[in-house]
Amino acid sequence: MNDTLFKYLIQLGDNSLILGHRLSELCGHGPILEVDMALTNIALDLMGQARNYYQYAAEIEGKGRTEDDLAMLRDAREYRNCLLVEQANEDFAYTITRQFFFDAFHLPLMEAMKGSNDERLSAIAHKSYKEVSYHYRYSSEWMKRLGDGTEESHSRIQDAVDDLWMYIGELCEVSDVDQAAIDAGLGVDLNAIRQTVEQNIKEVLKEATIQIPEISFKQSGGKSGIHTEQLGFILAELQWMQRAYPNMEW
Amino acid sequence: MTITKDYIYELLEQVPDPEVPVLSILDLGIVRDVVFNDELVEVIITPTYTGCPAMDMISVNIKALLQENGIESKITLVLSPAWTTDWLTEAGKRKLKEYGIAPPVAKTTDKLSLTGEAKLVSCPICDSNDTQMISQFGSTACKSLYKCNDCLEPFDYFKCH
Numbered sequence: 131m132n133d134t135l136f137k138y139l140i141q142l143g144d145n146s147l148i149l150g151h152r153l154s155e156l157c158g159h160g161p162i163l164e165v166d167m168a169l170t171n172i173a174l175d176l177m178g179q180a181r182n183y184y185q186y187a188a189e190i191e192g193k194g195r196t197e198d199d200l201a202m203l204r205d206a207r208e209y210r211n212c213l214l215v216e217q218a219n220e221d222f223a224y225t226i227t228r229q230f231f232f233d234a235f236h237l238p239l240m241e242a243m244k245g246s247n248d249e250r251l252s253a254i255a256h257k258s259y260k261e262v263s264y265h266y267r268y269s270s271e272w273m274k275r276l277g278d279g280t281e282e283s284h285s286r287i288q289d290a291v292d293d294l295w296m297y298i299g300e301l302c303e304v305s306d307v308d309q310a311a312i313d314a315g316l317g318v319d320l321n322a323i324r325q326t327v328e329q330n331i332k333e334v335l336k337e338a339t340i341q342i343p344e345i346s347f348k349q350s351g352g353k354s355g356i357h358t359e360q361l362g363f364i365l366a367e368l369q370w371m372q373r374a375y376p377n378m379e380w
Numbered sequence: 381m382t383i384t385k386d387y388i389y390e391l392l393e394q395v396p397d398p399e400v401p402v403l404s405i406l407d408l409g410i411v412r413d414v415v416f417n418d419e420l421v422e423v424i425i426t427p428t429y430t431g432c433p434a435m436d437m438i439s440v441n442i443k444a445l446l447q448e449n450g451i452e453s454k455i456t457l458v459l460s461p462a463w464t465t466d467w468l469t470e471a472g473k474r475k476l477k478e479y480g481i482a483p484p485v486a487k488t489t490d491k492l493s494l495t496g497e498a499k500l501v502s503c504p505i506c507d508s509n510d511t512q513m514i515s516q517f518g519s520t521a522c523k524s525l526y527k528c529n530d531c532l533e534p535f536d537y538f539k540c541h
């Protein structure tokens with residue numbers, strides 16, 4: 131088995147799965163109907179992407195595990211998503227800020243991944259890129275509306291940006307898995323897209339009249355399996371059915 | 381009887397898109413090829429959207445229809461090249477409009493979008509060009525929600541992809 135490819139797929143799949151799960155928590159609970167539909171549409175795209183990654187990972191592993199086993203039956207330390215995506219929905223400002231930070235990274239990531247020397251990974255990137263460009267447009271527009279909106283919306287989005295700022299450094303952090311994937315020509319060189327990510331974020335915040343936080347402290351660990359307590363709660367909800375009734379199916 | 385590719389395509393014309401049933405999967409442009417392998421007919425399809433829940437149903441429906449006609453088949457899903465709304469057939473676009481869904485307009489970006497240039501989506505009911513986007517994301521992954529400022533009807537727009 132190609133160990134590097136497997137781990138790289140898990141890292142990609144976990145980001146999409148966990149963020150998709152967070153957004154799906156809002157199904158039926160969005161602040162207005164249109165937002166509810168938009169967030170669940172984005173959740174659906176992310177779940178579809180996660181399936182592409184896990185299906186591929188399960189195939190190359192060849193141990194009989196399925197996409198569902200990979201998504202549902204690992205322990206917290208085996209998940210490799212960034213800390214940002216597991217953070218709670220809190221209010222709409224947090225949900226949108228988390229989405230915007232991730233999209234600002236996800237879009238250049240998918241663009242660069244189109245050039246992967248792994249054909250299937252490149253195909254997934256071509257497909258996902260189109261979807262993520264809609265996500266990015268959606269979340270950046272809401273950043274501007276809220277930031278340049280009322281006093282209330284401005285202060286709440288500013289709070290969300292201040293609180294989530296420490297998680298964005300991890301997005302472009304090159305993990306051992308990333309490095310191995312870069313060396314093999316299949317993964318994206320995160321150092322090469324970092325500037326675009328930062329520029330995406332800065333431009334939108336500026337237009338949204340949101341202050342860029344003066345915080346240099348960076349929180350990371352998710353990519354090596356060290357998570358915030360948030361992930362435990364997510365997995366409890368995601369996994370309890372399979373843990374309580376192993377192998378149950380609809 | 382020899383089973384020809386044309387015959388298979390004729391049958392596939394009867395398989396509807398579960399979410400927009402006026403469109404067949406051929407109108408939608410998701411059938412990439414039909415290949416004959418010994419006993420099995422392989423139908424190669426590509427998803428519209430990654431998370432589109434209709435894909436599983438479409439696969440099952442193709443298999444069932446071919447089986448009813450005595451043909452054993454295998455459905456293969458390919459991601460590359462990625463599906464685009466350019467593959468919607470002209471007949472497909474016409475059927476969409478008759479069904480009340482505005483077909484995709486080239487050169488994406490939406491009129492009411494904060495960023496990006498204006499795009500003209502005409503109302504499928506009264507043909508007015510005075511329309512506005514209500515929501516970029518609609519009832520399914522492939523649609524946005526619009527409103528006509530003339531006849532005041534809300535309508536779905538099959539978005540460019």
Ligand SMILES: [Zn+2]
Pocket residue numbers: 503504505506507508528529530531532533
């Ligand atoms: Zn009208």
